[in-house]
Amino acid sequence: MTAEFEPVIGLEIHVELATRRKMFCGCPNTYGKEPNTVVCPVCMGHPGTLPVPNEEAVARAVQLGLALGAEIHPFSLFFRKNYFYPDLPKGYQITQYSASILTGGSLQGVRIERANLEEETAKSYHTETGDVLLDYNRAGIPLLEIVTHPDIRSPEQARAFLEELRLLLIYLGISECDMEKGQLRVDANISVRPVGSGSFGTKVEIKNLNSFRSVEHALRYEWERQAALISSGGTVEQETRLWDEFQKETRPMRSKEEAEDYRYFMEPDLPPLQLSRTWLEEQRAHLPELPEQRRKRYREVYHLSDKVLEALIADPAYGRYFEQLAEGLSRPELAGNWVAVHVLRVLKAEHLSMEDFPLSPDQLRPLLRMIEEERISHSAAQEVFEEMLRTGRDAASIVEERGLEQVSSDASLLPVVRAVLDAHPEIVEKYRRGKTGVLGVLIGAVMKETRGRANPQKVRELLMRELETS
Ligand SMILES: [Zn+2]
Known part of the structure; x- marks a missing residue:
């Protein structure tokens, strides 16, 4: 079935930036501290507090842009993405929405659509008793959202792209990209179309991809599912699906979480982000050697x-x-x-x-x-x-x-070589009749006599010399 349909894949990657501090406040950017101890009025969204953008996070984003050959916008904006959720104490997330710091660029032939600076939400833990616990230490950590064009044509290519992006982020010192710590997260969208067709099918978004291997498996599963559905006369629904790592399948998310209206508006507490030409040149000068250059x-x-x-x-x-x-x-x-x-x-x-x-x-x-x-x-x-x-x-x-030093001198090896030849007249005879393959047996015998210390190349030379001349 998959032979008749090709997948069209795009990726959305969220990377936590390895800065010293959070995105809009002075809290340290840490991992693994006692829950809810690395917080302040700003990242807890108390009324009357004001966010201040973290220059280091902006620099990280710009360095990635330079490495990807992206266009870096010296003028970008912050927006509020409004939604009420327990992991978001402010009731909104600050993001760049439609005024990205970076657009364009590419990696391994996959074009980058844009990258936006954002802030992390809190981390939620589901307990066995059905409670949800929240750790606000993560709230406000700088996040870069990277979105690709749907240029990827196979699950393997998606994985290879992600591995190269991860390498690039690590070389740039932007993130350690530890997926187990959630420092790098991937959502994938995929549609299928008849091979050779120029049009696009209905796309499905897949979430809950916890490793590059699950990205590859989930995309293969969806490719097959959509191809089978269309072949049997069905249609693909536009929806968000979750990857189930244990069942090895995707399944629809509750529809409630799909229809959201974020009521974006420009963040009134932050002026536009403006980058001077001198500052941008400084970032370029700080770029390390990148994987492809190395x-x-x-x-x-x-x-x-x-x-x-x-x-x-x-x-x-x-x-x-x-x-x-x-x-x-x-x-x-x-x-x-x-x-x-x-x-x-x-x-x-x-x-x-x-x-x-x-x-x-x-x-x-x-x-x-x-x-x-x-x-x-x-x-x-x-x-x-x-x-x-x-x-x-x-x-x-x-x-x-x-006593591991190799014996290479003629003086030490020649007596052993001659003794071995004398001890194996039948093998010497075979060699002389043209069965040169038996040389290996003689080399082995010399190595054994010297307890492995003879230089095998030297032994071979001496044996051949002796066999030719005597
Ligand atoms: Zn804070």
């Missing part, structure tokens, strides 16, 4: 494989560690592999961030240098690495103590 540089400078490259790009801290580690190595790709494979394995297994990794780049580099110089094998290096993690001792002393 990918390009790593490809050009370090010649990393795509898999290693993406592993290192996934967190700005991985890249910083890698670059320090690679300094002074003649094969920086070795540093790339070690961070992507061994360091990240430890971080994942121990649930550590890069900052908590016990070995500094300066401690790890001597180990990689020994691999480069072929003084130790890769498997010995792993053994040393584990010991370094356990004890914090330096690589050289572990190698020495365990």
Whole structure:
């Protein structure tokens, strides 16, 4: 069914901005504090209080706009979105509505429609006894609402776009984008149409998407549901549906919550937001290296494989560690592999961030240098690495103590090689009759004799030389 219908998908993303303070008051922007302790008359909406926009939040929004190639409006407005709800002590939310700070721009070919500065509502908790508890600490935290055009054509593309946006937000330091903490939230709208058709079908909005994977699953479910409905002669209702993570299905939200009239009007307590050209230039000057720029540089400078490259790009801290580690190595790709494979394995297994990794780049580099110089094998290096993690001792002393240094000299290896050849005349005979594949057996025998310490490349060379000449 889905082969005949293509999905048309747009996303609406809410990101909590990692500012020091809330959007319109002096309360700290925190997470996880004792409920209802980080509040003040402004964010509790007491009469007579006045909001003051947070410059840091405006700067964050502008930096995202610069990174997306959006148009930044030096003149934007704030509105009141009126609705009475327990999570909104003021009875209205301040948002930019139709006078956005940013419009346009794109990411991965998906066009951005607009981004608006807003404020968070309180967080509600539903108890087992059916009560609703409210934590107003979250009320007033700066929020950026980012809306895309319906340019996305598959659930996988939606997920890839969100992953790239998340990466961009993290590189910019705009948000940590921890979805479990609600720092990044996604709503998706989707309609379907016959493949090749230029028109748009009726769209459905999906809410309650708690991970990028649920975005992908919910969109696939809706694509199939709408395609089946139309194929059987039905019509798609314009509605809001909730994703049920356990049942793996979407279902309609109560209609009561759909027909809302927000009675928007301009916020009388806030003047228009005006940004000077000098201030905007300052924001541009503060932009860090962005994920795509870093990918390009790593490809050009370090010649990393795509898999290693993406592993290192996934967190700005991985890249910083890698670059320090690679300094002074003649094969920086070795540093790339070690961070992507061994360091990240430890971080994942121990649930550590890069900052908590016990070995500094300066401690790890001597180990990689020994691999480069072929003084130790890769498997010995792993053994040393584990010991370094356990004890914090330096690589050289572990190698020495365990006798792991690779034997590469002719003088040490030649007697072993000759002894192995003497001990296996039948294999030597096979080799000479053209079955060169048996060389591996002979290399294995030498490695066994040296308890794995021989340099395999050197052993291969010596074996071949002996087999050709004697
Ligand atoms: Zn406050």
